[in-house]
Every structure is written in C-alpha cells, then in structure tokens.
Amino acid sequence: DQQVKQNSPSLSVQEGRISILNCDYTNSMFDYFLWYKKYPAEGPTFLISISSIKDKNEDGRFTVFLNKSAKHLSLHIVPSQPGDSAVYFCAARRSGTYKYIFGTGTRLKVLA
C-alpha cells in the first residue's frame, strides 16, 4: 500500500546549495501534508506542513510546494547546512481520519 512514495532513497548536496526532496502520493483524498526530519535513534521531528488549499508554505530555510494535479510535493532547503543531514519523511493525511501515512524516507547528506 504505497500511497506515499519517496523515490529517492538518498541525496547528497554541497553546503550552501539547495536541497530538493520529492514526494508523490496516489490518494487524491489527502488534504494535509507534512515533512518530518529524523536523526538516528530519535523520533521524527516536525518541520513544515501544507494544507491542500495552498500550493506553497515557507518557514525560514524550508519551503514546501504542493502540486495537487500532479499529486506531488517537494521540500526545498536553502541554504543547506551540515546539520540538515538526516532522513526526511513526507507524510499525508486524509480529512476525517486520524492517521498519517508516511513515505519511505530520503536520507539527505549535506557535505561541508
């Protein structure tokens, strides 16, 4: 049941450059999307979210873009920092339900 997919298992980016993490979903009923960051041996940490009524949400260095027609969202990190190195999960939720459906994660490595 791969409703939320992150097709790139890993990504390496130079410090100071832009990191772009992608996420695709199949369920058109999803109306709320989130990005979480996860370090080893820790729980997921909330980064940023977006409602389906928007196509962009920005918070500091982090911007999430939502393309509903393509069922695609992306997380942009500008500028990337070595401390951003972690696994990034996108998650989605359908209105009227309580559960978040997570993607498989993308391991971001920011090179100093």
Add this chain to the structure above:
Amino acid sequence: EPEVTQTPSHQVTQMGQEVILRCVPISNHLYFYWYRQILGQKVEFLVSFYNNEISEKSEIFDDQFSVERPDGSNFTLKIRSTKLEDSAMYFCASSTRTGNTEAFFGQGTRLTVV
C-alpha cells in the same frame, strides 16, 4: 519546550512474553498515537486514541495489541504475546487536535523480541 517522552528507550523481551511500552504525551494534547518502524521500512500507523477510546486503528493493530491511558498522563501500548516480527521502533505521538495539525513524536522505544 514540551516534548513527548517514552520509556524504556530499549526493551528486550522473549517471544511470547507481554510487553508494555510507556509514553507521556505533551500535557495539553488530546489526541494520542502509536506508530512503529521496522528496521529499514517506513513509519507505520498503529492506533489513535481520543477521549479514552480508540478512534482509529490499522490492520496491524490486532487483538495482541491494546492501548490505555491509565492515569490521565501516561499512554501505554501493550503487546500481549510478542512475536519476532514485533521487533521495531515504537513511536508515541500526540497532537492538540485533529484536522490540519502536526503530531509531535517521542524519541521511540526500540523493542527487540528474541
């Protein structure tokens, strides 16, 4: 900053034994969740809990699993008779409300069934 805390951080148990994983959600949160992540796989929803009852559960959450909020601060996940395939990181989470809001996760309990 308020956080979700989980104990223990690591639990080793023998197959067939009962195990209880404990969580203290953020104090003003009303919705509570358990998720798990088997090594190398994605984070999977197990159950959500609101107003002292289960609001939603996944197909993973079978009769071997139960949740409880015994005293108004703790939120527990019990696995009655553990199987090898229950070995995973178990994450507790909480949120202020349902709808468009994020859930805050604890640091997880690594359960190893031997």
